[in-house]
Amino acid sequence: MTGDSTERTGSRERRILLGRISGAFGIKGEAKLESWTEPRSAIFRYQPWILRDAQGNEREVRGVRGKESGKYTVATFPDVTDRDAIEAMRGTEIYAPRSALPPPSEGEYYWVDLEGLRVVTVDGTPLGTVSHLFATGANDVLVARDDERERMIPFVQPQYVVSVDFDGGVVTVDWDPDF
The missing domain is CATH 2.40.30.60 (RimM)
Structure with missing residues (x-):
């Protein structure tokens, strides 16, 4: 959402x-x-x-x-x-x-709820925190920022965004940290 x-x-x-x-x-x-x-x-x-x-x-x-x-x-x-x-x-x-706003449906998210969550790869490499998201014609994009760089990760589940854990405050992604 x-x-x-x-x-x-x-x-x-x-x-x-x-x-x-x-x-x-x-x-x-x-x-x-x-x-x-x-x-x-x-x-x-x-x-x-x-x-x-x-x-x-x-x-x-x-x-x-x-x-x-x-x-x-x-x-x-x-x-x-x-x-x-x-x-x-x-x-x-x-x-x-x-x-x-009403609670989102299962598997849906309000962007505001994702902002500030930590972003890590499936092997535990930290990529920063969710700065914001934006829409493109094809899919939404999650922007993860740390002190050194900004990464744009397609918000495509489960291909790139593997899981969202609000209790743990983390989004797990299948993404190359060097990309």
């Missing part, structure tokens, strides 16, 4: 990046969203939202409603009623607390 994250710091819970406000839709204060949930309209299930603008300012919002409308996901914010206010929010990222 996809999703970027923000680490837990202080009292802040881990977060999942769900999407971004991409502009205004119509003249009544509706917003077009880029939603990275599947289906796109599932973004509305995971509230409250934490909105973070380009300057890093954050605010929490509840009660956002919306729907899919053709190629767009359209949202109505409870405190926004005009197009100019939505245009000012363009580029704002939409996060939700990790706890707002």
Whole structure:
């Protein structure tokens, strides 16, 4: 499963990046969203939202409603009623607390849950920790970083990713440490 994250710091819970406000839709204060949930309209299930603008300012919002409308996901914010206010929010990222999402199905993972786990080869060679993951057209890619380098490992189970052990905090991979 996809999703970027923000680490837990202080009292802040881990977060999942769900999407971004991409502009205004119509003249009544509706917003077009880029939603990275599947289906796109599932973004509305995971509230409250934490909105973070380009300057890093954050605010929490509840009660956002919306729907899919053709190629767009359209949202109505409870405190926004005009197009100019939505245009000012363009580029704002939409996060939700990790706890707002349901547990993943067997064999599926939220990327945020993998970040920070140690990565070792099947023979025990450490490759660093999971920095992040990203999607490609063919498969997802796990990025393991240590002090010296970054390795990109296709997240293909069980060919390259042999196991994920949350209790032990480790991802075991079948990967050449020199690659």
